[in-house]
Amino acid sequence: MIETRDLTKKYGDLYALDRLTLKLDKGDVFGFIGPNGAGKTTTMRILATLLNPSWGEASVCGYSIYTGSKDIRRSIGYMPDFFGVYDDMKVIEYLEFFAAAYRIKGPERRKKCEQVLELVDLGYKRDALVTSLSRGMTQRLGLARVLLHEPQVLLLDEPASGLDPRARIEMRELIKELRGMNKTIMVSSHILPELADICNKIGIIERGKLIFNNDVATAIKQVRQKHVFFVSVGKDQNELAAKKLETYPEIGSVELENDNESIKVSLRDDREDGSFVPERLIQEGFRLKSFKEEEINLENVFMSITKGITN
């Protein structure tokens, strides 16, 4: 659905994008993560055929960006990070304006507009002025606009930026809904956890270079080479228990955490089962208070992957 090879964009001496090679299949939701200025917008604008690369190849839905820009524009919905809305226009009029631009005609036009409004939960705002909408609603309207022509591919540039926590969650739910419609989605953010549960693939970009590109499951596995557990036998007993744990050959490291509230135990090899830890502590006569495995979320993955690469 989206394929790039050595895609590069230079501004003078600056590599805004440096040999980006990427492949997204139908139904993929690709989280494109990177700090400000990393090259995310540049990539999306090139894929949307709004910007020419300096060199390299890219195709969307099988059409080359060099020869198939018209077909690409028909097949994609591109939501830029900033977009204007027109004053003195109602929500429904705004959508009808764009539906007309997509050559959706007759009664179908109104029907399509109502449909996308419902999809983004803005039906009740159809007669409100676009300038009266909150930031979250405006973003949802922006999304509705790029869905009018039923594109197969969506390029969403920081759709949740500037939104409050509730609006962020709503935007995430909306993207999940679009994923359920089997669309191929590239969604960018500089906040990793935001994309954690909606993507099946992630790419991390830094100063124009893709420093990581994999599916989420593999990324987590890669980081989870050493299993880490938190155990507690009570604040006053934890120090003693930690000393005992240090003597077990299966354990790589033992640290007391949070003012002796818990003990962080890292296993020596990649064995996944740490259940011997509480079992032996009980055998030693300690009373177990808690035991849990460290959660590996995308944030841990990000920190681990970018350690020493970013600064």
Ligand SMILES: Nc1ncnc2c1ncn2[C@@H]1O[C@H](COP(=O)(O)OP(=O)(O)OP(=O)(O)O)[C@@H](O)[C@H]1O
């Ligand atoms: N027209 C331009 N002229 C010169 N440099 C540019 C131009 N457009 C972008 N750049 C530079 O290219 C680099 C990549 O910018 P880009 O907008 O793609 O980053 P981004 O990852 O989308 O960042 P943000 O999260 O801030 O949107 C930045 O260093 C930016 O300053």
